[in-house]
Amino acid sequence: MPVVDWIVEVSQTHELIKKSKILIVGLKNAGKSKLIWRISEDKRLPGSLVSVSRRGSMTVRKGNIVFTTLEVGGPNPDHELRAELVRGASAVIFVVDATDAEGFDEATAELHALAAAPELLGVPFLVLGNKSDSRGAGTGHLGNLCSFRKWWGFQDGTKWLADRLVGSIWVV
Numbered sequence: 001m002p003v004v005d006w007i008v009e010v011s012q013t014h015e016l017i018k019k020s021k022i023l024i025v026g027l028k029n030a031g032k033s034k035l036i037w038r039i040s041e042d043k044r045l046p047g048s049l050v051s052v053s054r055r056g057s058m059t060v061r062k063g064n065i066v067f068t069t070l071e072v073g074g075p076n077p078d079h080e081l082r083a084e085l086v087r088g089a090s091a092v093i094f095v096v097d098a099t100d101a102e103g104f105d106e107a108t109a110e111l112h113a114l115a116a117a118p119e120l121l122g123v124p125f126l127v128l129g130n131k132s133d134s135r136g137a138g139t140g141h142l143g144n145l146c147s148f149r150k151w152w153g154f155q156d157g158t159k160w161l162a163d164r165l166v167g168s169i170w171v172v
């Protein structure tokens, strides 16, 4: 994934990269865990194993970058966890299930609420419509269509995100 490509590239040329956190956010079933596992499988950089917190958030570290998942929406949102995870985030990858047309309104509302959080002022948001390999994806979708299963469709978006991160977290 270009974000990981970028971390690999920067790590090879510069020793100091500030510790940073990239949030992977979405409604239930959007594909957040799939993305975390895929990132963890990239063996070019040392990192941690995927861990799952007591409250269900998954985390993996690659170099100095920590990726962590945050579920939003649903009947019982965990406001405390959300506040904790949002603090200090450098970027957001907002994952939408492109096959779940019924969830689009809720996903849009959650995206807007998150984008309005004062802690995330100026933080880049990348919105991806996942599961584009599946029938039913793509009508009235949100975000660039991609597939974490097939590993396609997010390259331009994550390159864009990586370019934004260079400005904000690259310390030499």
Ligand SMILES: Nc1nc2c(ncn2[C@@H]2O[C@H](COP(=O)(O)OP(=O)(O)OP(=O)(O)O)[C@@H](O)[C@H]2O)c(=O)[nH]1
Binding pocket: 026, 027, 028, 029, 030, 031, 032, 033, 034, 035, 071, 130, 131, 132, 133, 134, 146, 147, 148, 149, 150
């Ligand atoms: N067809 C297809 N299915 C996918 C893709 N990504 C994830 N899935 C499936 O969608 C379901 C949910 O994926 P997860 O990665 O568990 O989603 P999540 O956002 O972590 O879900 P929760 O942890 O329950 O909130 C699983 O059955 C995945 O196999 C994809 O790119 N294409």
Ligand SMILES: [Mg+2]
Binding pocket: 032, 033, 034
């Ligand atoms: Mg999950």
